[in-house]
Amino acid sequence: MAQLAAFKIPEIRNEPMRSYGPGSTDRQKLEEALARLDAQAPFDVPAVINGKEVRSGDIQPQPMPHNHAKNLSNYHAATPEAVTAAIDSALAAKNDWENLPWADKAAIFLKAADLIAFKYRYDIMAATMLGQGKNAWQAEIDSAAELVDFLRFSVKFVEQLYTQQPSENSEGVWNRTEFRPLEGFVLAVTPFNFTAIGGNLVGAPAIVGNVVVWKPSPAATYSSYLVYKIFLEAGLPPNVIQFVPGSPPDIVKQCIDHKEFAGLHFTGSTHIFRKLWKDIANNIDIYRGYPRIVGETGGKNFHFYHPSADIKSGVVQALRAGFEYSGQKCSALARAYVPRSLWEGGFKDELVKQAKSITIGPCTEFEHFTGPVIGRPAYDRITGIIEKAKAQGGEILAGGKGDDSKGFFIQPTVILTKDPKSITMTEEIFGPVITVFVYEDKDIDATLKLIDTTTEYGLTGSIFGQDRQALAHASAALRNAAGNFYINDKCTGAVVGQQPFGGARASGTNDKSGSISILYRFISARSIKENFIAPSEYAYPSNLV
Template sequence: MVVPYRHEPFTDFSVEENQIAYQKALNYVKGQLGKEYPLIINGEKIFTKDKTVSENPSSRNEVIGYVSKCSEELAEKAMQAAFESFKTWKKWDPAARANILLRASAIIRRRKHEFSAWLSYEAGKPWKEADADTAEAIDFLEYYARQMLRLKDGIEINSRDGENNRFSYIPLGVGVTISPWNFAFAIMAGTTVAPIVAGNTVLLKPASTTPVVSYKFMEVLLEAGLPKGVVNYIPGSSSEMGDYVVDHPTTRFINFTGSKEVGLHIAEKAAKVQEGQIWMKRMVSEMGGKNTIIVDNEADLELAAESIVYSAFGFSGQKCSACSRAVIHQDVYDEVLANVVAKTKELTVGPTYKDNSKFMGPVNDKAAFDKVMDYVEIGKGEGKLMTGGTGDDSEGYFVQPTVFADVDPKARITQEEIFGPVVAFIKAKDFDELIDIANNTEYGLTGAVISNNRDHLEQARDDYHVGNLYFNRGCTAAIVGYHPFGGFNMSGTDSKAGGPDYLLHFLQPKTVSDMF
């Protein structure tokens, strides 16, 4: 019997005991900063001369770690290790593979605050956001392990007299996981363990700004009993070795989370059949969004303001699901805008590794800071700046939460993904226009509708074209197993991470008909 999946609970930091425990974890991690980390290929630790320097985005002169960079030559070594390991790993009992994930989740659960503290340092996450990231990583391991147990015996199909038919699943082969920095633990872990529990082997290329927490996860997998070569940890430059492993004829699939531009580049390269390649590579991708919360004139306006503020500014707006557009009915526009501005002015911004007093931490790095501030300047010419609009990168990369009003639906700040704490307000005359504006981007990831009109909600259910649609709540905070996550159009392949069919992307069905 498959034990039911239960979502990992979040930590209540209003409890003093939990505050003390997290601070203890932060102190422990601080004592670990500045170390060197190797590649892990076929279970072997390999230090290279060329290093990625992981910095604290809240205090950019503080080094989290020096991480070895993988070369093309070492990437080839990792590919061969994964290929050889696949020959035996694919034959493991799926229940035994699932057991490794469950053991790993138990290890992480025992060290939950420690992993969250790494996220506060390396990714700049506030305590609440870091805790949710770690909980989601645990959830992915637990959920995918149980999903594999449900799939391991295949699906019953029809047989007939003199013929027994079986429909089962087999793994694909060697794949490449390219993970993002914004959910440096959860998405990295989920996009790694889903393929391996299905029987594949993986080359893990983590984000260049958050490689240390990925290394810590590798340590957990090995401690849990993962055989050498099943996951090979190869941080490094996309131009130096990322394209190489995507192009490689041995690569069977690419599991990518990141920007639209990089995702389309990978998809184009993956579509080209290389010499010696005998399959079409599968591409599983999540590429961002331009997400909208719409509010009609029959909504709970306090709920609307709270939902917009949290969805726009949680983790400094650095979520692919973040609310970057608020489309408001003209009858309630001024009231909602004023309430959002007032709530935004109350938000605190600053270092997150010191204590739990700041709602927002930094943006990811210098490149992210410059990009967000460039969009702020664009926004000043496209709308009315209501609050925020300033940044400070003297110590860390801090941007004040920013609200623009009276923005055109086709303006750049309402069409292009900013990936920072900026939200644009747009006015609409009726519910049809609210929906039309919400749908007017090339993305289709998340959205939310705040309304007490059931007819409007049912209309949105059909007409609001996003992969994850929420009623009377914000548009962020999907939970594994509860809100399978993925979007339409340029948001990716709608692969629905944390959903009941996610593992099927890394399996191929086989029918065997036995005559007797």
């Protein structure tokens, strides 16, 4: 199609976050959305293939974590035939989507962002709260602000990407670069804990011209479905992204066994990601090319407190990092290293007192700082690990108990350990559990080494202190221990466009979502040289005698 201008997108800034204070219009509208969705549940969620709803009859539940007797949605698990149709439909759409002018693609995602920010803000927040157990603030920073940021900043970053052209041209030559989408389709496997991650895992490949098969988390089915419908309302052609809920291992295997599989965009467990990498490697001979594998997985994230750290701030940052959303963030604090001077000088008392003051409850009761864990398997795993920690000699300073009678609630738990390699210092928990190891003030270097080598992960971490030389020393010692590193701030809360997110080691491929870097993984550049001066003979001057 003709491109008749070089377009410039609107100025992109981070979406302002709303506070939902008592008596505010935002609080009122969110409460209305919560009541409406709760009354209408369970919602019937089909697979959507080529824009058409497909109901297999194999109906699977998405229970509400705070009230597990009630389902937010019942979704139709995609059959193998439906997955095949989804792949075929995506591939059939590839040429038209790739060739749609960039301005039209940009308009779709900018409109989707505005639809989420305004028309559907409260609905998508309510779906995230009821279905994934978030309170109002956690839903706001995720399904509203971050999702909007992902979409808008992706447009901004693609505009920047397309302007990156060769700086040199020989006489009579014009050099240029095209950033092609991958050949084939991308499989996006998305997690339960962030609605925004689901939108970004499909949005980032699609915005640079790829077609995508979306396998949403069973525990986030309804919010993912809403995001998908918003994309369609924004003008996304219906066959560019295929929505296929259902059995994760079966759907994923069928996709990665396909010759046209071109890339995996994944957020989930380290164990599953490693298995998928091996499965893809074993299939390498069947593919058209080498599939791109992009993944963000687990973490065993840390806070290191120097003896010069401020106690009050340090405690507040630990509580927020460890217990917001019941510790179900990839970046959540799991292990804290506190010097004895601080621990005995007030850190312990303040941490325990404040941890015990935290209330937990359903998302419909706004006063609670945190809520349930996502479901039965998570509840059983987390409470089981707490019991193992106690059996290994860990001292429960706060929390340690759960109640699954109505919802899957686990008290914010603080464990004191004398063994820096105990189970809760090494094994990912993904729940509201912070384990503290008290080190001797003289053992700073040994403690830094311990932090760096105790686990296989490298996602997030923080250091606290007022001694600048000590902070610089700790930062250097922990250079490879975290892909997102914070100084005097908690280890959670990365913002799109400000702190690109991702870790290395067992935590993933560190491709940095929320930055231009992630987009490079879903394009295949073509260098083009055009010659304007025709040569008159084949011989070069050096051939003459």
